Structures are given as C-alpha cells and as structure tokens.
Amino acid sequence: MLTLKNKLKETMSNFANCDALYVNKQTISYEQLHNMSLFVASLLPQAATQKADRIALLSHRELTAYAAIIACVMTDKTYVPLNVKAPIERLVSMLLTAQINTLVVSAQYQHLAQEIKTHLPVLELILLEESVLFQNASNNITVIKTAENLSNNIRYIMFTSGSTGKPKGVPISEGNLLAYLDFVVPYCALSADDRASQTFDLTFDLSVHDLFVTWLSGACLYVLPESALFSPGAFIKKHQLTAWFSVPSTGAIMQKFGMLKAHAYPSLKLSLFCGEALPTSMALAWQKSAPHSKVVNFYGPTEATIACGYFELPDDYTEQQVVPIGKAFDHMSFACSSSEELLIAGAQVTSGYLEATAEMNENFQEVITEQGKTVTWYHSGDKVTQHEEGYFIYKGRLDEQIKIQGYRVELPEIEAIAKAFLKNNLVKALVWPKDISSFNKSIFLFVQASKSEDTEQAIIEHMKNQLPHYMQPKKIIWLASMPLNLNGKIDRNALRAMLE
Amino acid sequence: MSFKEEAFYQFIMEKVSNKIGEAKAAALDENLNLIEHGILDSLDFISMLMELEMKFGLDLDFEDVDPSTFTSIQGLCLLLAGEVNATS
Numbered sequence: 001m002l003t004l005k006n007k008l009k010e011t012m013s014n015f016a017n018c019d020a021l022y023v024n025k026q027t028i029s030y031e032q033l034h035n036m037s038l039f040v041a042s043l044l045p046q047a048a049t050q051k052a053d054r055i056a057l058l059s060h061r062e063l064t065a066y067a068a069i070i071a072c073v074m075t076d077k078t079y080v081p082l083n084v085k086a087p088i089e090r091l092v093s094m095l096l097t098a099q100i101n102t103l104v105v106s107a108q109y110q111h112l113a114q115e116i117k118t119h120l121p122v123l124e125l126i127l128l129e130e131s132v133l134f135q136n137a138s139n140n141i142t143v144i145k146t147a148e149n150l151s152n153n154i155r156y157i158m159f160t161s162g163s164t165g166k167p168k169g170v171p172i173s174e175g176n177l178l179a180y181l182d183f184v185v186p187y188c189a190l191s192a193d194d195r196a197s198q199t200f201d202l203t204f205d206l207s208v209h210d211l212f213v214t215w216l217s218g219a220c221l222y223v224l225p226e227s228a229l230f231s232p233g234a235f236i237k238k239h240q241l242t243a244w245f246s247v248p249s250t251g252a253i254m255q256k257f258g259m260l261k262a263h264a265y266p267s268l269k270l271s272l273f274c275g276e277a278l279p280t281s282m283a284l285a286w287q288k289s290a291p292h293s294k295v296v297n298f299y300g301p302t303e304a305t306i307a308c309g310y311f312e313l314p315d316d317y318t319e320q321q322v323v324p325i326g327k328a329f330d331h332m333s334f335a336c337s338s339s340e341e342l343l344i345a346g347a348q349v350t351s352g353y354l355e356a357t358a359e360m361n362e363n364f365q366e367v368i369t370e371q372g373k374t375v376t377w378y379h380s381g382d383k384v385t386q387h388e389e390g391y392f393i394y395k396g397r398l399d400e401q402i403k404i405q406g407y408r409v410e411l412p413e414i415e416a417i418a419k420a421f422l423k424n425n426l427v428k429a430l431v432w433p434k435d436i437s438s439f440n441k442s443i444f445l446f447v448q449a450s451k452s453e454d455t456e457q458a459i460i461e462h463m464k465n466q467l468p469h470y471m472q473p474k475k476i477i478w479l480a481s482m483p484l485n486l487n488g489k490i491d492r493n494a495l496r497a498m499l500e
Numbered sequence: 501m502s503f504k505e506e507a508f509y510q511f512i513m514e515k516v517s518n519k520i521g522e523a524k525a526a527a528l529d530e531n532l533n534l535i536e537h538g539i540l541d542s543l544d545f546i547s548m549l550m551e552l553e554m555k556f557g558l559d560l561d562f563e564d565v566d567p568s569t570f571t572s573i574q575g576l577c578l579l580l581a582g583e584v585n586a587t588s
Contacts, residue, residue, distance in 0.1 A: 085541070227535040230542045231567035253546060258561030405543065440547055469541055 005073050015218035018192045023223040032137040037070035039136035043126050051101045053152040056080045059106040064128040068104045078154040081202040086468045092119045158205045160408050165416030169354030176305045179347035183329045190217035196243035198223040205302045233259035240267040247275040247406030249439040251282045260289040274298035275406030278323040279437035283313050299325040305348035308332045325392040342384040343377040402431045404470045421462050426482045428490045432499045442474035451478035508580045515548045530574040
C-alpha cells in the first residue's frame with residue numbers, strides 16, 4: 001500500500017506544471033510547491049527520535065505553512081499546528097503536552113515565537129521567509145533522502161477544548177488519515193481543472209481535508225484571505241471555484257448578507273459543510289445559489305479524523321430543520337447507544353489522547369465482538385436518533401460542549417478556569433442565542449458574587465491569557481444569588497431567560 | 501461628513517476602542533484592514549455589522565462587494581453611507 005508521502009510525490013510529479021496553490025495573490029505550481037517543501041525539509045531535524053519527529057507550526061494560512069506541512073509529510077514528521085491568536089500560556093502548555101522541541105515559524109510571527117521560547121528555552125526555532133521559499137522554488141533539492149518505510153506513524157496532532165480545563169491533544173496516524181483519504185478523494189472526484197476553497201484555520205482538522213484531497217487530485221487550492229472569510233461571495237465568483245468546504249456559519253452569514261441569491265455560483269460542483277449543525281434552510285438556499293453543485297453535510301469529531309459520516313441533500317429536502325448527520329463512510333461504523341449517543345468505530349478512530357488520564361480515555365471503549373475481535377467505539381457525545389432509512393439525525397449534545405463557528409468549546413473548561421481564579425464554585429458559562437442555526441453565538445459567564453470593577457477587569461485579563469478568542473466570554477454577569485432548579489443544580493433555563 | 505456618517509463613525513470607533521483601548525483606536529489609520537491586522541476578528545466584525553443593521557435599520561447586501569474594501573474604518577463608513585443613500 002502506498003504511503004501518503006508516496007501518493008503526494010506521485011501527484012507532485014504527474015501534475016508538475018499545474019497550479020497547486022493560490023495564496024496571497026500568488027499562484028504556485030506543483031513543481032514549485034514541491035521544491036519549496038523539500039527546501040523546508042532540509043531545515044528540519046534529521047534524527048528520528050520522538051522529540052525530533054514532532055514539528056510545531058506557528059503560522060497563519062500562508063505559503064510558508066503549506067510548504068512546511070508538505071515537508072513534514074515528506075520526511076515522516078508529525079505536524080502540530082498552533083493558533084497564532086491563542087494566548088502564550090496555552091501554546092506553551094500544548095508544546096509541553098506534545099513534547100515538542102522544534103517550532104517552525106513564519107517571519108511575521110517571529111516575535112511570538114521568541115516570547116514562547118522564553119518559557120521553553122530548549123525550543124529550536126526555524127524561521128521561514130516567503131522570499132527564501134521563492135528563491136528555492138526552482139531548485140530541486142535531491143539531498144533529502146526519504147525512506148521508503150515510515151519512521152514515524154503520526155501525521156498530525158490537533159488540540160481541542162477539554163472539559164477539565166486543559167486542551168486535549170488528538171494524534172492522527174498515517175492509517176487514520178489514509179482511511180479518510182482513500183474514501184473521500186474518489187468521492188470528491190476533483191481533477192486538475194478544479195479549484196477548491198481553503199477556509200479552515202490550520203489548527204482546525206477540516207483544513208487537512210482541503211490540503212490533501214486537493215493535492216492528491218492535482219487540483220488547485222484557493223486560500224481565502226482572512227477578510228474574505230465572512231464575505232466570500234466575490235472571491236468564489238472571481239476565481240470560479242468548483243469545490244467549496246466551510247462551516248455552516250459561513251453559509252449562514254452569506255445568507256444573512258445577500259450572498260446566496262439564486263444562480264450566484266454556477267461554477268461550484270461540490271459544496272461540503274462540516275463542523276457544526278447544518279440548518280436545512282441555509283443548505284436549500286445554498287443549493288439554489290449553486291445550482292450545479294451537490295450539497296453534502298459531513299459529520300465527524302477530530303478523534304475520528306476530519307469526518308466519518310455524510311448526507312447528500314436531496315432536492316427540496318424539508319423533513320428536518322437540521323440536515324441529518326447521515327450514514328457512516330463505507331469503512332466506518334455508526335451505532336446508537338441506549339442513551340441515544342452516537343458511537344463511532346473504524347480505521348479513522350484515533351488510538352487515544354496524548355498524555356491521557358483514565359478519565360479522558362473513557363470516551364474510547366473496547367468491545368469484544370461475537371467473533372472474538374476487539375472493536376474500539378468512540379463515544380461522540382452527540383445525541384442522535386436513527387431514521388427508518390438507516391441514517392442518523394442530530395438531536396443535540398449529551399454534555400456541555402458547544403460549537404462557535406465550528407470550534408469545539410467545552411463550557412466546563414471556561415468554568416474551571418473562572419472557578420480557580422475567583423476561588424468561587426458558583427460559576428456557570430452559557431451560550432446564547434441557543435438556536436442551532438444562529439451564527440453569532442456568544443458565551444456569557446454568570447458568577448454569584450457582588451460585582452467589583454477590579455475583579456471584573458482581572459478575570460477578563462486572566463481569560464484572555466488562558467483561552468483562545470472564540471472561548472472568551474462576551475460578558476460577565478454578576479448575580480446576588482444563582483438560580484437553582486428542584487435538584488439543587490444551577491438552573492440554566494433561568495439564566496438563559498436573563499439574556500432574552 | 502453627514503450626520504449619519506458621523507454616527508456610523510462613532511459607532512465603529514466605540515467597538516474598536518472596546519477591543520484595543522481608546523488611545524490605540526484613535527491612533528489607527530482609518531484605511532487599515534481591521535481583520536487582516538488582527539484588530540477585530542471575523543466574529544467581532546459580524547457582531548458589529550449585525551448591531552449596525554439593528555441600530556440604523558439597514559439591510560446590508562455584500563453580494564458582489566470585495567470584503568477588503570469595507571474592513572477598514574473608512575471603508576465601512578463609506579459602504580454604510582452608500583447603503584443609506586441607495587435605500588433613501
């Protein structure tokens with residue numbers, strides 16, 4: 001079986017003269033991208049030890065990042081993307097959890113990398129400048145010998161919000177990722193004539209789909225500039241994109257601001273949505289706006305590699321207000337537990353979190369089948385029902401995880417940080433509006449204590465130092481007493497009523 | 501600047517000040533792309549647009565607008581002013 005690096009090498013040479021990447025108003029061919037990534041590979045540590053195998057990446061969606069990711073694949077390194085907007089303390093904690101000694105940083109974030117290094121002096125920084133990549137765009141560096149066999153099996157590590165107050169690292173192996181790509185690349189059926197969107201932040205695992213589905217197909221990846229992300233209509237038209245992939249929130253924003261008019265995007269032939277519930281009304285508006293496109297809802301947690309279920313929107317679908325999760329990819333399995341939780345098994349499920357405690361790994365449960373085989377079921381926390389035709393319908397969460405524009409947020413993580421800082425256990429975080437199709441959700445933090453300006457400033461500052469921007473509460477509401485329900489628990493409905 | 505444009509300007513400056521402080525906001529280049537330079541993230545920007553719509557009774561339409569033209573303080577003021585002129 002071909003490894004990912006060998007598959008990539010094949011397309012890089014088969015499509016050498018085709019466009020691979022459009023980023024920051026520049027078009028890069030496969031040959032150039034290949035050469036640039038070999039140059040980056042020559043800068044990476046050569047030893048094959050765990051510490052040398054993991055490469056953190058501090059970069060935005062820019063050329064240096066794409067070249068570095070390919071360099072990691074080509075040299076069997078694990079790439080660990082870091083969010084440049086995340087607080088330093090959070091980044092340092094991720095680097096420690098993943099035991100990383102090497103940080104590849106693009107020139108514009110050099111100061112941030114230096115600041116991280118003051119906390120982690122052992123960290124080796126590798127600075128990448130776009131101009132240097134261009135100088136190496138036509139050099140074919142052959143000194144990089146890539147072994148036939150894989151020396152390291154983990155392709156990437158992504159961090160997600162953890163309910164205990166610390167982000168969880170999810171390692172995805174070569175086998176996990178190939179299982180995804182072997183199904184999804186033929187499903188998307190892109191070719192050298194296609195132009196595919198890149199909207200996801202590199203710290204969001206859906207970006208992995210963008211990169212490898214596009215590059216294993218010989219298509220061109222179009223990176224949307226930051227300011228086009230909430231208003232992408234003009235970009236799709238200008239570049240005649242043929243494949244789209246975003247969170248449903250992006251579509252909902254487009255619908256809100258007049259960008260989903262009928263027949264607006266005739267060039268699109270495939271539109272994928274993933275990361276949060278897909279409102280049917282938006283999906284139907286998208287379908288009318290992109291009349292030649294298939295509209296597909298992808299579903300899946302980071303722990304099961306990008307996505308593992310899909311539902312193709314039928315014409316004039318009206319049955320549910322939210323587009324169903326659908327059925328599992330052919331090589332994956334879905335089951336519904338007695339508590340209506342969706343369980344996931346198959347080759348895409350990770351072997352477990354980094355540095356996991358027994359409590360963290362409770363989500364993975366081994367079951368011995370009648371044939372004596374051991375199967376690991378991942379407990380998704382998503383509440384579902386099964387339609388008579390076999391597909392699954394999303395009904396909500398069984399825990400307090402929410403999505404903010406596709407970003408997974410564990411409300412207890414925010415509460416844990418606030419409780420520890422305020423030394424007060426009467427703290428509750430809520431999301432509002434609660435409506436599943438709302439794209440401008442915010443987090444509100446309720447605290448039972450008398451308000452003091454100093455404390456409020458201090459807690460806001462502390463949250464900024466601990467949490468990424470999408471997890472920071474929009475407002476703190478100080479209450480004389482926390483409303484309780486009949487069981488003596490904090491009454492979320494009563495709190496929500498205060499926000500109405 | 502008309503009364504309406506002045507009101508848009510005040511409203512946007514207030515949001516930017518909330519985010520980065522009054523002194524920094526006052527010193528900003530009015531043509532700076534607020535999103536690309538990390539002054540506001542896209543969530544902040546959308547909330548601001550929704551509040552602007554509510555407050556001024558607008559119905560914004562960005563179908564063919566290049567977003568980089570209205571992600572600066574001045575660009576957004578001009579876009580909003582244009583919107584008012586188009587509907588009034």
